[in-house]
Amino acid sequence: xxxxxxxxxxxxxxxxxxxxxxxxxxxxxxxxxxxxxxxxxxxxxxxxxxxxxxxxxxxxxxxxxxxxxxxxxxxxxxxxxxxxxxxxxxxxxxxxxxxxxxxxxxxxxxxxxxxxxxxxxxxxxxxxx
Numbered sequence: 001x002x003x004x005x006x007x008x009x010x011x012x013x014x015x016x017x018x019x020x021x022x023x024x025x026x027x028x029x030x031x032x033x034x035x036x037x038x039x040x041x042x043x044x045x046x047x048x049x050x051x052x053x054x055x056x057x058x059x060x061x062x063x064x065x066x067x068x069x070x071x072x073x074x075x076x077x078x079x080x081x082x083x084x085x086x087x088x089x090x091x092x093x094x095x096x097x098x099x100x101x102x103x104x105x106x107x108x109x110x111x112x113x114x115x116x117x118x119x120x121x122x123x124x125x126x127x128x129x
């Protein structure tokens with residue numbers, strides 16, 4: 001996929017703050033004329049925007065991390081995540097705690113997945129409080 005399928009005018013993770021929109025990012029980088037000429041967002045530009053966004057807001061992101069287990073943790077009013085990935089060697093695992101966990105599949109799921117995700121998977125439903 002060379003470009004995003006999403007309309008360029010849809011807002012992303014900008015929290016309703018105009019200066020955090022993709023449009024503001026793109027116009028600051030290339031100018032208003034370039035924004036007007038843009039049809040679809042190139043995936044590389046979207047990634048550059050997300051990297052800029054997390055740097056500006058100082059959001060800690062762990063790439064290349066596999067979550068092996070998600071457990072409800074009443075003591076912290078949230079979740080305990082057992083992870084493995086970059087920085088973990090061999091069978092070493094790390095534990096992270098979170099108030100919220102988002103299983104992100106994008107703005108749309110492929111048609112083959114729609115039937116599976118119209119409701120929460122049974123595996124997840126049984127494990128949640």
